[in-house]
Amino acid sequence: MNSTSQQRPTKIAKYEIKRRIGRGSMGVVYEAFDPFVQRTVAIKVAHSQDGQDEAVTRKIREGFFAEVYSAGRMHHPSVIGVYDAGQEDDYLYIVMEYVDGVTLQDYVVGDKTLTPNQVVDVIYQCAKGLDYVHRQGVIHRDLKPGNIMLSKEGEVKIMDFSIAHIDVGGGGHEGDVLGSPMYMPPEQVTEEKRLVAQSDIYSLGASMYALLAKKAPYKASSLDSLLYQIANLEPESLLEINPDIPEHVVEIVNKAMQKIIYDRHESAQVLADELGRAFGRLRQVGQRIDMQAQWTALRNLNFFKDFNDDQITEVVEASEWNDYQKGEVIVNEGDKETSFFIVIKGGVEVLKKDKVIGTMKQGDCFGEIAFITQAPRGATIIARTNDVTLMSVSTSLMEQASVETQLQYYRIFLENLVLRLSQTTEKLVGSKK
Known part of the structure; x- marks a missing residue:
């Protein structure tokens, strides 16, 4: 180690740090290089705990490495790969798969936009990955656009399992509200706090809503107001925001975001199946339009006279x-x-x-x-x-x-x-x- 905890490190363990690519509540993410395997990786480094109470430091450490326990055992194309983790001097770090792309949050608040067809494709990939996660007995609990990467090749990667719950038969009760409130399901913001697979489905539906609407489902001036809206109010109709969104796509979002858990899709695979059918319908429409344009282009060429x-x-x-x-x-x-x-x-x-x-x-x-x-x-x-x-x-x-x-x-x-x-x-x- 040749850096203090207040500066960007140049090396952690065997990993050569290149540049900072992200920052979150738990730590900073750097692009790094593994000289032994000869590959680019992403390395998440926990924020410094200097001066904090020992019990608090221990809790932060446990929360930080929870991602390793949850995601480290998973191997799926739509789930970020975790390669390594450890502690080097004052640094707690997790080494992950590097994705050349941006999070879906860039498509919610930035200039980037996804068409309804692209949104269906992206959420379909997420649903397939989420189904795999759930079959491993894991509930993500913090699914949101900022925790989903989209590569330049159009591949999705679900990441940040730092507060994921591994189901060992306890039912998933927690005393505190964990996660990002904007995309939480109602059961996570009420006294119930009973989280199941459909809780992640709600969050994925809310993320799909945000991609289609270019804004989060709810907006509030305070946390209490936001939690009240999530638990009691319906978000603005997607068709009112954008009448061009196909109705069958809106119906999928509405079902995923139902207030009552068991009114949602039975599983992430069921959601993926619905999205697959929707993608087929949208693709057929798009193909018809593309083929008409191609037909006209050929008709006007001398080659085909x-x-x-x-x-x-x-x-x-x-x-x-x-x-x-x-x-x-x-x-x-x-x-x-x-x-x-x-x-x-x-x-x-x-x-x-x-x-x-x-x-x-x-x-x-x-x-x-x-x-x-x-x-x-x-x-x-x-x-x-x-x-x-x-x-x-x-x-x-x-x-x-x-x-x-x-x-x-x-x-x-x-x-x-x-x-x-x-x-x-x-x-x-x-x-x-």
């Missing part, structure tokens, strides 16, 4: 669409791929041995020779402009199209090949003159 409407529909259904930004590599020279590409929007550059030998624009096709011959790519293709959209068709996708549509493709491939051979011949003749 001889395709009839039914064939255009086939093409949309048997293709993949991807976006690229300027400078991104699409295919590499020498790669073995089984797809050809059509430029839907923007432009690309063709490189041979790192030298630009040509460009392609909207409506142009590339990769068809490698597609037909299954030979390695003869050139590298990179995005020349921002917001490049490409449609690709692989061998397996081509097989999904009718014979008539496949023949249309091959006819155009042949026309393109004849045109390129003609252009090459003209260049050769011109160079000899």
Whole structure:
């Protein structure tokens, strides 16, 4: 250790501290590096207990390491992994999985926004993780947007099990109100204080409400007022806040946030099942909208001028669409791929041995020779402009199209090949003159 407790440490045990990435009531979280395993980790360090009563210090220590007891034994894609814990001089620390992303709180109060479809997807992942947690006999008790990470890849991680209750048959009674009041279920803020799996379901429902409404379910000027609202009042209707939220999504939130425990979803898995069905309905609507836009884009391209409407529909259904930004590599020279590409929007550059030998624009096709011959790519293709959209068709996708549509493709491939051979011949003749 080469730091005092008042400064940011540079090293704790074997972990090299890089930067502070968060701060909470229990401690500070740093990004760190494990030189032995060669991986980036997050390390939570308890606040200094200098000058505190010994009994208080012992209670803080127990509360801090409770997270290890709760989360350390769990292994699930939607639950943060705990790798290590210990004490180094005056530092109490827990080493956890590092997540490159932000908490869901950023999507509640910040400029970031999730669509209803994305919210359903995120909460579905949470519900699956929560079901796993409950099957381990653990109740989280402090589920809220600030305790759920969302990675840049869209993966959810439930974290902060510091006040979690491990069910050993005692019923989960506590003398004090523990957790974050804003997302507490009614039974946690009343004298009952009997916490069960549905208590976490309420908190997850309240978090879903906050993501859809861009605000917490309740707002109050004092803690007593907040606790009264949670126990006795209904939050503002989501449909009044945003009429565009699908009603079946609102119904899921309302059921999860019922005042009476057993009026909520029976389990987190039941909630996940409902969210899965809702996601399917939303995705179908989104897919219909996306396919209409794709159909229109193809209809306007010269490449597809001889395709009839039914064939255009086939093409949309048997293709993949991807976006690229300027400078991104699409295919590499020498790669073995089984797809050809059509430029839907923007432009690309063709490189041979790192030298630009040509460009392609909207409506142009590339990769068809490698597609037909299954030979390695003869050139590298990179995005020349921002917001490049490409449609690709692989061998397996081509097989999904009718014979008539496949023949249309091959006819155009042949026309393109004849045109390129003609252009090459003209260049050769011109160079000899």
